[in-house]
Amino acid sequence: MDKESSLNKSLHVQNKLSRRDALKLMGISPIAATVIANSVTPIEAEASTNVKGKIVILGGGAGGIMAMAHLRSKISNPDITIIAPNEIHLYQPxxxxxxxxVYEADDIIMNNNDFIPDDIKWIKDEAKSIDADNNKLTLRSGEEIAYDYLVVATGIQYHYEWIKGLTKEDIGTNGLSSVYLSDLEKGTAQGGTLSWKWLNALEADVQAGKKPRAIFTQPSTPIKCGGAPQKMLYLCADYLKERQLHTEFIFTTAGASLFSLGNVTKELQKTQNSYEGMSTKFKHNLIEVNVADKKAHFHYIYEHTDEWGTESREEEVILDYDYLHIVPPMSPVDAVRDSTLVWKEGRAKGWLEVDKFTLQHRHYQNVFGIGDVCGIPMGKTGGSARHHAPIMAKNLISAMQKKELKEKFDGYTVCPLKPRYGEIIMAEFGYDGPMPSVPFWKDISVPRASWWIFDVYMLKPMYQHLMMRGLM
Ligand SMILES: Cc1cc2nc3c(=O)[nH]c(=O)nc-3n(C[C@H](O)[C@H](O)[C@H](O)COP(=O)(O)OP(=O)(O)OC[C@H]3O[C@@H](n4cnc5c(N)ncnc54)[C@H](O)[C@@H]3O)c2cc1C
Structure with missing residues (x-):
């Protein structure tokens, strides 16, 4: 179904359904969704291996839980401890x-009690430091935990405070929003709810005849789900466009292009052109916010050419805004960043120093990584963590058996870009280029209504009932 007819359908049923249901229904295509579902085959159960050793998994988010499920299913009588402060488990996408x-806040809240079985030792605390030379870590409580094998799955931490003038508490006030805002330790996700209120306030302003300027930022650090800043940009623009409410949208990114793959970049540029009043400022990194005066300061790096040649210049650019959607700078959590486990230099500096194929630490052979914390040259997504899990688990078991590590990660990552309601560009790729999971949809840059249905209705139950249980 094309977008227009899907929209008509959703508007037609809007009288009977809530606005939220109508937003969800845009792009419905049950046949294609069924095809997709059938194309995803659960991993076959494998024979248990009788290996000995205490495995400690650090972190109870997507990667930590998947690592636990895969290891538990592969090892007979496993000795697994998971250190995870959070009982609440958030489905972050x-x-x-x-x-x-499209969703309500409760839709993404899950419970780690449903994922962590009784035969796994669960310590509800977090690591303060890791002493990899002595195979132990220290918890916030002061307790020391020794391990034979360590799986690091601590994800990412946000740094709103790295932007001068801004605190986390400012988000939700004075036209500021951030979909990322959450406290993974406590299992709270305010970012979604605050951003929905923010979009409604923007809508009300335009309806009242104002011409607000909305700026959407992307920082210079690696971020989880690199597509999320643009997902927010396009869906917010489409939300207003459908209501005939035109406004000014500026995307400011520290990067130099909209995406890392040429044909996806072209499609995103086409998307931007379809929104009147939308523009992008490349190489603009948000460094300061004047919250009271609604001014955003950017560090801008550019090439200047004159009769003397070309040189790199930098300057501070100040933009007024009415609404500002902030994607914070991100880093690994302190316990990992301050340990000996991280890259000391290069572009992955501070991230876990694992081999990009085996996910084994490059110096500590009893340490493995999974998920966003890994210092490898590929995206930080739940989709990557799902692909890491079986590879990491099999390689860890091989290490326990003192055998060669045979499993190799291919770099798979996925970015479900949302150019408008009802369509998704499912950009799946790896170290060697595009990796479409539906073989007959080779061109990953094509926006498809079926991917919207898959993402809205099917991915969350698959995450909850299959991926978190090591069945996919
Ligand atoms: C807005 C948004 C949209 C996204 N969209 C998508 C998408 O469409 N597709 C996709 O594939 N991915 C998406 N992602 C990314 C996806 O959620 C993450 O990549 C995934 O959760 C990574 O798993 P992880 O285990 O590495 O980290 P997390 O799931 O974040 O878990 C890390 C855990 O470690 C714990 N922890 C931290 N420090 C310590 C410590 N010192 N000791 C013990 N535990 C600790 C935390 O409490 C947390 O529970 C999105 C994320 C966001 C925020």
């Missing part, structure tokens, strides 16, 4: 759908 009125 759903934050974008909350922010754009």
């Amino acid at each position: 759903g934050q974008v759908f909350i922010a754009t009125g």
